[in-house]
Amino acid sequence: MGLPGRKTNGEGTGTPRRSRRTAAGELKRGLILEAARAVFESEGLDGASLRAIAAKAGYTPAALYFHFESKEAIYAEVLQASMARLGAAMTRRAARAKSPAERLRAAAMGFFDFYQKNPRDLDLGFYLFRGGMKPRGLGAERDRALNAALAALLEPIALAAEELGAGRAEAERLMVECFAHAAGLLLLAHTGRIRMFGASAPRLMASYLDEKLERLGTGPAGPA
Amino acid sequence: MGLPGRKTNGEGTGTPRRSRRTAAGELKRGLILEAARAVFESEGLDGASLRAIAAKAGYTPAALYFHFESKEAIYAEVLQASMARLGAAMTRRAARAKSPAERLRAAAMGFFDFYQKNPRDLDLGFYLFRGGMKPRGLGAERDRALNAALAALLEPIALAAEELGAGRAEAERLMVECFAHAAGLLLLAHTGRIRMFGASAPRLMASYLDEKLERLGTGPAGPA
Amino acid sequence: MGLPGRKTNGEGTGTPRRSRRTAAGELKRGLILEAARAVFESEGLDGASLRAIAAKAGYTPAALYFHFESKEAIYAEVLQASMARLGAAMTRRAARAKSPAERLRAAAMGFFDFYQKNPRDLDLGFYLFRGGMKPRGLGAERDRALNAALAALLEPIALAAEELGAGRAEAERLMVECFAHAAGLLLLAHTGRIRMFGASAPRLMASYLDEKLERLGTGPAGPA
Amino acid sequence: MGLPGRKTNGEGTGTPRRSRRTAAGELKRGLILEAARAVFESEGLDGASLRAIAAKAGYTPAALYFHFESKEAIYAEVLQASMARLGAAMTRRAARAKSPAERLRAAAMGFFDFYQKNPRDLDLGFYLFRGGMKPRGLGAERDRALNAALAALLEPIALAAEELGAGRAEAERLMVECFAHAAGLLLLAHTGRIRMFGASAPRLMASYLDEKLERLGTGPAGPA
DNA sequence: TATGAATGAGTATTCATTCAT
DNA sequence: TATGAATGAATACTCATTCAT
Structure with missing residues (x-):
C-alpha cells in the first residue's frame, strides 16, 4: 500500500516536470x-x-x-518573489532621485531599508543564499539565477558611481562594498548585536554612504 | 585543528552536575x-x-x-572553543603590532582573516548568534555570555581608536562598523557573491581599514 | 468485543482537523x-x-x-468506547426493571457486573480517571467530558432513590456511596484481595444494596 | 566497552544475592x-x-x-515501609479505644484516615498492589507477603466484630466490606470524583461505619 | 487536480541496567 | 562499596515525500 521513501527526485537538473501552462x-x-x-x-x-x-x-x-517539485523549490520561489519586491522598492525609490549621488544613495538605502523593515525577507535571503538547499544539483542552477537577479538589483549603484566619475572597476568595487556593509549591518541589527553597542543601524548605513560619496567627489581612492 | 581551546569551563556553565574532573x-x-x-x-x-x-x-x-547536558550545550561549547581560537589568533596578531594604528589593523584583520580561513567557524558563529538555539531558557544566559565574549574580543579595536584620538563614543562606533563590514564581506565571500564580482574580500577589508584610519588621522567625522 | 460503540464523535472532540468522513x-x-x-x-x-x-x-x-491527534487521544477514545459499552449494558439491564427498587439495583449491579466481567475496562477506567493523562491541556477538557459521562451513567441510581422517597441530597449521597462501594469491591476483586478472604464480590455488592434499600424503606438515615 | 542490556536478573526467585549483614x-x-x-x-x-x-x-x-536488586525492589520495600507506618498509625489509634465498637471504628477510620492524609502512600499502594511490578516471578512472592501484611493490619476489625457478637465468617465479611468501602471512597476522593458530587469522604466513611455498627447491634444480617 | 493514507527516517531525550575499575 | 562510563531500548512525535485513487 503505497511504497514510499524512495527519493527518486526527478531526472537530475531541476526543471519541474509539470506543464505549467x-x-x-x-x-x-x-x-x-x-x-x-x-x-x-x-x-x-x-x-x-x-x-x-x-x-x-x-x-x-x-x-x-x-x-x-519540493519544499526547497517553494523556498526558492518565495525568495525570488522577495527579491522582486526588493527590486520594486528600490525602483520606486530611485525614481525620486534626481542627481547621480541621490541615485546611489537611493539604491543603497533602498536595499538596506527593505531588509531592515522586512526581517523575514532577510532571514529568507540568508537561509537560501547559504547552504540551505539540500539537493545541490537543483541548487546550482537556481544559484546562478539568484546571483544574476542580485547583480541586476545592485547595478544602479555601480551606474551612479560611474556617473560620478568612477571607472567601471572602481564602480563595481564600490557597489560590492555597499552591499557588504549593508549586509553586515543588517546581520548585526537583526541579531541584536547592534543595539548591544548602542548604535543605530540605519544611521550607520547612511553615514557610511556619506563617507563614500565624499570620497568619490574628492577623487579616486587609487587602485585596490 | 583539534585543540578545543582553553574552555575555562567553571562550575556554572553547562556541564553535568557531578564533579567529573x-x-x-x-x-x-x-x-x-x-x-x-x-x-x-x-x-x-x-x-x-x-x-x-x-x-x-x-x-x-x-x-x-x-x-x-544537552545538544545545545554541545553546540555552545563548540562555539566557545571556536571563539577561544579566534581570540588566540587575534592576540597572536596583536602582539606583533607596535603602533595604535597597527593594533587597530591587527585586531580587525585578525578577526577577518580568522573567519576567512575557517569558514566553518563562520557558519557556527552565524548560526549560533542567531535564532538557532531554541530552548531560550538555556539560550538566554548563554547568549549574554557570548555577547560579552564577542565584545571583549572586539574591544582592542575601540581601544586603538581611542589611542588615535577618537572619543569613546566614536571609538565604539568605529568598532561596530569594522565588525559589520567584516561580517558583511565574510558573508558575501562565504557564499560566493564576492568572486562573482571579481573582487577580493581581504583586499576590500584592508582598504576599508585604510580609509577609516586615514579619516581618523584627518579628524573626527562629526557626531552620528 | 470489537464494536467501538456509538462514539458520537462530533467535531470538537479529538479527531484530526480534516473532514475525514x-x-x-x-x-x-x-x-x-x-x-x-x-x-x-x-x-x-x-x-x-x-x-x-x-x-x-x-x-x-x-x-x-x-x-x-495523539496517544492520549487514542487512550481517551478507547475509554469513551468502554464507557459507551458500560452505558449500553446498564441500559439493557434497566429496561427489565419494573419498580424503583429494581431500577436502583439494576443500575448499581449493572455498573458493578460490567466491570466485574470486563476487568480490562476497569483497568482502563482506573488508569485514565487518575493522573495517567499527562498533557493536562488536553486532559482537562477531556476530564470534564468523562466526569459528565460518568455522572450521567450513575444518575439513574439517584433518580431511583428519589422515587423511593429520598431527598435530592440523600439520593446523590447514596449514589456516590454505591459508586464507591462498587469501585472498592472491584479493586479488591481485581487484585485478588477478595478471594484471599474467601468472599464473593458480586454477593457482597448485592448485599450492600440490600442493606441500603432496606434502610431507604425504613426512613431517612438523618443528616450526614 | 561494557556490554549492557543483558537483563540476566538474578537466579529467578527474588532473594537478593547481597549478604546484608x-x-x-x-x-x-x-x-x-x-x-x-x-x-x-x-x-x-x-x-x-x-x-x-x-x-x-x-x-x-x-x-x-x-x-x-532492581527498581521494583525499592518500590516494594517502600510500600512495605508505608504499610508499616499505616500499621503504626492504626495501632496508635486502637490504643485509645475502650469498647469493641470503638476499636472497630478506630481500626477502620485509622486505615481510612492514614491514606486520606497521605495520598502518595495511596498511590504507592494502588500502583504496587496492581500490575506495576514487571518481573512477575519476583512479584509473586512479594505479593503473598503484602497480602499477609494487609490481612494482619485489617484483622483488628474482624476481631472487634467478633467481640460484638458476630461469627467468624460474618466478622471477616464485615472487615472486607469496610476495606472495600474505604478503598472505594479513597479512590474517588483521590481522583476528585467525590468533590464533584459535593460529598465529604471522611464523613461518608464514618456514616458507613455507623450503619454497620448499628446493624451489628441489631442482630446478624444473615448469611451472605 | 487533489486527497487520504501511509511510509521511513529522523528528532532529542530518558530509562533501568551493566561493567570495569 | 561506589563511581564513571556506556548501552540499547524506549518515548511520543514531526518531517518531506509517495502513491493509489
Missing part, C-alpha cells in the same frame, strides 16, 4: 507562494514546514507536489 | 567536541544532529548525555 | 482502537505505547497520527 | 529508602525514577544496585 495553475501557484510567505512571516524559517504552508494555503501537503 | 573524562569530552566540529564541517549545521555527532564520535547518542 | 477511514480508526484495546489487554497499561499499538494494528507509528 | 549496610539501605519515599512524595510515581532516587540519596544510580 494553464492560467488556473499559475493562479494556484501564486496562492501557495502567498501562503508560504505568510507562514515565513509568522512562524519563521523553522516553522515553515510543507505541512504548515499547505495548511495555510488550504491544501493537503501532497497537493503542493503537483505545483512544486 | 577526571583526566580521562575531559579527554573524552574533547573527543566528542572534536566529532561535533567534524560533523558541522561535513554535514553543515542542519545535519549536525546528536545522533550524527555521537556516531562520528563512536558513541551511542545516550552516552553523550553523560558528558553534556 | 469516509467509510474506510472510520473502519481503520476502528481497527486501530481495537488494536489499542488488545494491547491494553495483553501488555497492560504501561506497555501500551504508541509503537505497540501501531505494531498490533499493522501500522507504522506515524500512520496513527493520521487518524488520531 | 553489616550494620552500615542496613543503615545505607534505610537512607536510600528514605530518599525513595521523599521522591515519591514530591514527584509522584512517574517521577520516581532510579536516577531521581539515587540523586536524592546522594548516590550514583549504579550504587543502588549494590543495595537493591
Whole structure:
C-alpha cells in the first residue's frame, strides 16, 4: 500500500516536470507562494514546514507536489518573489532621485531599508543564499539565477558611481562594498548585536554612504 | 585543528552536575567536541544532529548525555572553543603590532582573516548568534555570555581608536562598523557573491581599514 | 468485543482537523482502537505505547497520527468506547426493571457486573480517571467530558432513590456511596484481595444494596 | 566497552544475592529508602525514577544496585515501609479505644484516615498492589507477603466484630466490606470524583461505619 | 487536480541496567 | 562499596515525500 521513501527526485537538473501552462495553475501557484510567505512571516524559517504552508494555503501537503517539485523549490520561489519586491522598492525609490549621488544613495538605502523593515525577507535571503538547499544539483542552477537577479538589483549603484566619475572597476568595487556593509549591518541589527553597542543601524548605513560619496567627489581612492 | 581551546569551563556553565574532573573524562569530552566540529564541517549545521555527532564520535547518542547536558550545550561549547581560537589568533596578531594604528589593523584583520580561513567557524558563529538555539531558557544566559565574549574580543579595536584620538563614543562606533563590514564581506565571500564580482574580500577589508584610519588621522567625522 | 460503540464523535472532540468522513477511514480508526484495546489487554497499561499499538494494528507509528491527534487521544477514545459499552449494558439491564427498587439495583449491579466481567475496562477506567493523562491541556477538557459521562451513567441510581422517597441530597449521597462501594469491591476483586478472604464480590455488592434499600424503606438515615 | 542490556536478573526467585549483614549496610539501605519515599512524595510515581532516587540519596544510580536488586525492589520495600507506618498509625489509634465498637471504628477510620492524609502512600499502594511490578516471578512472592501484611493490619476489625457478637465468617465479611468501602471512597476522593458530587469522604466513611455498627447491634444480617 | 493514507527516517531525550575499575 | 562510563531500548512525535485513487 503505497511504497514510499524512495527519493527518486526527478531526472537530475531541476526543471519541474509539470506543464505549467494553464492560467488556473499559475493562479494556484501564486496562492501557495502567498501562503508560504505568510507562514515565513509568522512562524519563521523553522516553522515553515510543507505541512504548515499547505495548511495555510488550504491544501493537503501532497497537493503542493503537483505545483512544486519540493519544499526547497517553494523556498526558492518565495525568495525570488522577495527579491522582486526588493527590486520594486528600490525602483520606486530611485525614481525620486534626481542627481547621480541621490541615485546611489537611493539604491543603497533602498536595499538596506527593505531588509531592515522586512526581517523575514532577510532571514529568507540568508537561509537560501547559504547552504540551505539540500539537493545541490537543483541548487546550482537556481544559484546562478539568484546571483544574476542580485547583480541586476545592485547595478544602479555601480551606474551612479560611474556617473560620478568612477571607472567601471572602481564602480563595481564600490557597489560590492555597499552591499557588504549593508549586509553586515543588517546581520548585526537583526541579531541584536547592534543595539548591544548602542548604535543605530540605519544611521550607520547612511553615514557610511556619506563617507563614500565624499570620497568619490574628492577623487579616486587609487587602485585596490 | 583539534585543540578545543582553553574552555575555562567553571562550575556554572553547562556541564553535568557531578564533579567529573577526571583526566580521562575531559579527554573524552574533547573527543566528542572534536566529532561535533567534524560533523558541522561535513554535514553543515542542519545535519549536525546528536545522533550524527555521537556516531562520528563512536558513541551511542545516550552516552553523550553523560558528558553534556544537552545538544545545545554541545553546540555552545563548540562555539566557545571556536571563539577561544579566534581570540588566540587575534592576540597572536596583536602582539606583533607596535603602533595604535597597527593594533587597530591587527585586531580587525585578525578577526577577518580568522573567519576567512575557517569558514566553518563562520557558519557556527552565524548560526549560533542567531535564532538557532531554541530552548531560550538555556539560550538566554548563554547568549549574554557570548555577547560579552564577542565584545571583549572586539574591544582592542575601540581601544586603538581611542589611542588615535577618537572619543569613546566614536571609538565604539568605529568598532561596530569594522565588525559589520567584516561580517558583511565574510558573508558575501562565504557564499560566493564576492568572486562573482571579481573582487577580493581581504583586499576590500584592508582598504576599508585604510580609509577609516586615514579619516581618523584627518579628524573626527562629526557626531552620528 | 470489537464494536467501538456509538462514539458520537462530533467535531470538537479529538479527531484530526480534516473532514475525514469516509467509510474506510472510520473502519481503520476502528481497527486501530481495537488494536489499542488488545494491547491494553495483553501488555497492560504501561506497555501500551504508541509503537505497540501501531505494531498490533499493522501500522507504522506515524500512520496513527493520521487518524488520531495523539496517544492520549487514542487512550481517551478507547475509554469513551468502554464507557459507551458500560452505558449500553446498564441500559439493557434497566429496561427489565419494573419498580424503583429494581431500577436502583439494576443500575448499581449493572455498573458493578460490567466491570466485574470486563476487568480490562476497569483497568482502563482506573488508569485514565487518575493522573495517567499527562498533557493536562488536553486532559482537562477531556476530564470534564468523562466526569459528565460518568455522572450521567450513575444518575439513574439517584433518580431511583428519589422515587423511593429520598431527598435530592440523600439520593446523590447514596449514589456516590454505591459508586464507591462498587469501585472498592472491584479493586479488591481485581487484585485478588477478595478471594484471599474467601468472599464473593458480586454477593457482597448485592448485599450492600440490600442493606441500603432496606434502610431507604425504613426512613431517612438523618443528616450526614 | 561494557556490554549492557543483558537483563540476566538474578537466579529467578527474588532473594537478593547481597549478604546484608553489616550494620552500615542496613543503615545505607534505610537512607536510600528514605530518599525513595521523599521522591515519591514530591514527584509522584512517574517521577520516581532510579536516577531521581539515587540523586536524592546522594548516590550514583549504579550504587543502588549494590543495595537493591532492581527498581521494583525499592518500590516494594517502600510500600512495605508505608504499610508499616499505616500499621503504626492504626495501632496508635486502637490504643485509645475502650469498647469493641470503638476499636472497630478506630481500626477502620485509622486505615481510612492514614491514606486520606497521605495520598502518595495511596498511590504507592494502588500502583504496587496492581500490575506495576514487571518481573512477575519476583512479584509473586512479594505479593503473598503484602497480602499477609494487609490481612494482619485489617484483622483488628474482624476481631472487634467478633467481640460484638458476630461469627467468624460474618466478622471477616464485615472487615472486607469496610476495606472495600474505604478503598472505594479513597479512590474517588483521590481522583476528585467525590468533590464533584459535593460529598465529604471522611464523613461518608464514618456514616458507613455507623450503619454497620448499628446493624451489628441489631442482630446478624444473615448469611451472605 | 487533489486527497487520504501511509511510509521511513529522523528528532532529542530518558530509562533501568551493566561493567570495569 | 561506589563511581564513571556506556548501552540499547524506549518515548511520543514531526518531517518531506509517495502513491493509489
